Amino acid sequence: GQNIDQPTEMTATEGAIVQINCTYQTSGFNGLFWYQQHAGEAPTFLSYNVLDGLEEKGRFSSFLSRSKGYSYLLLKELQMKDSASYLCAAKDSNYQLIWGAGTKLIIKP
Amino acid sequence: SQTIHQWPATLVQPVGSPLSLECTVEGTSNPNLYWYRQAAGRGLQLLFYSVGIGQISSEVPQNLSASRPQDRQFILSSKKLLLSDSGFYLCAWSKGEMETGELFFGEGSRLTVL
Numbered sequence: 247g248q249n250i251d252q253p254t255e256m257t258a259t260e261g262a263i264v265q266i267n268c269t270y271q272t273s274g275f276n277g278l279f280w281y282q283q284h285a286g287e288a289p290t291f292l293s294y295n296v297l298d299g300l301e302e303k304g305r306f307s308s309f310l311s312r313s314k315g316y317s318y319l320l321l322k323e324l325q326m327k328d329s330a331s332y333l334c335a336a337k338d339s340n341y342q343l344i345w346g347a348g349t350k351l352i353i354k355p
Numbered sequence: 356s357q358t359i360h361q362w363p364a365t366l367v368q369p370v371g372s373p374l375s376l377e378c379t380v381e382g383t384s385n386p387n388l389y390w391y392r393q394a395a396g397r398g399l400q401l402l403f404y405s406v407g408i409g410q411i412s413s414e415v416p417q418n419l420s421a422s423r424p425q426d427r428q429f430i431l432s433s434k435k436l437l438l439s440d441s442g443f444y445l446c447a448w449s450k451g452e453m454e455t456g457e458l459f460f461g462e463g464s465r466l467t468v469l
Contacts, residue, residue, distance in 0.1 A: 250398065254396075277456070279457070279458075281458075286463075286465075287462070287463065288445055288460035288461060288462055288463045289399075289445075289458075289460055290460070291457045291458070291459070294457065333398070333399070335398075335399075337456060341456065342401065343399075343401070343456075343458070344398075345398035345399040345400075346398050347396060347397050347398045348398070
């Protein structure tokens with residue numbers, strides 16, 4: 247079957263760095279997405295990886311290893327507004343998105 | 356620029372009542388359209404998607420249905436709601452599936468069935 251695994255919850259301190267991991271098992275692979283979702287709101291797009299390596303976008307970076315079925319989202323210089331859920335999603339051979347349950351990130355001052 | 360809007364934002368409905376959620380997209384043509392449901396602690400569940408007018412694919416058998424009467428309009432309906440239909444419903448659009456396929460979500464509709 248198809249499956250996405252990511253931690254349920256993580257806690258980090260304002261100004262620090264946090265890494266949210268995601269492992270995936272899909273029928274074929276056509277890219278991996280990270281979305282941010284604040285409580286009660288819709289998800290918003292953060293990053294897309296289809297090739298191995300690191301993609302950097304400001305304070306956020308996303309890494310992909312296709313051979314390991316693994317990705318992570320790295321958040322630097324954490325701010326209180328980064329408190330949110332972070333959703334990992336992989337696109338399968340039919341170009342359908344398989345979603346993880348999300349990682350709730352709690353930022354403490 | 357492209358925008359997506361869905362309504363209503365919140366609704367409370369009794370069991371057995373009908374449902375209609377509406378979603379419209381502006382600023383793009385022939386988008387792929389999606390209805391998702393999000394339950395607490397679970398990943399987004401794809402309910403329906405559409406690649407064109409009148410073309411609806413259902414991912415999960417249930418008492419919900421979807422229609423696409425116009426290119427940029429997507430409607431989620433039910434004739435009789437169940438308690439298990441409660442959740443956060445999200446409409447989304449994307450460009451053609453062969454591209455990056457980034458999803459753009461509407462604001463969401465929170466449905467409580469009592």
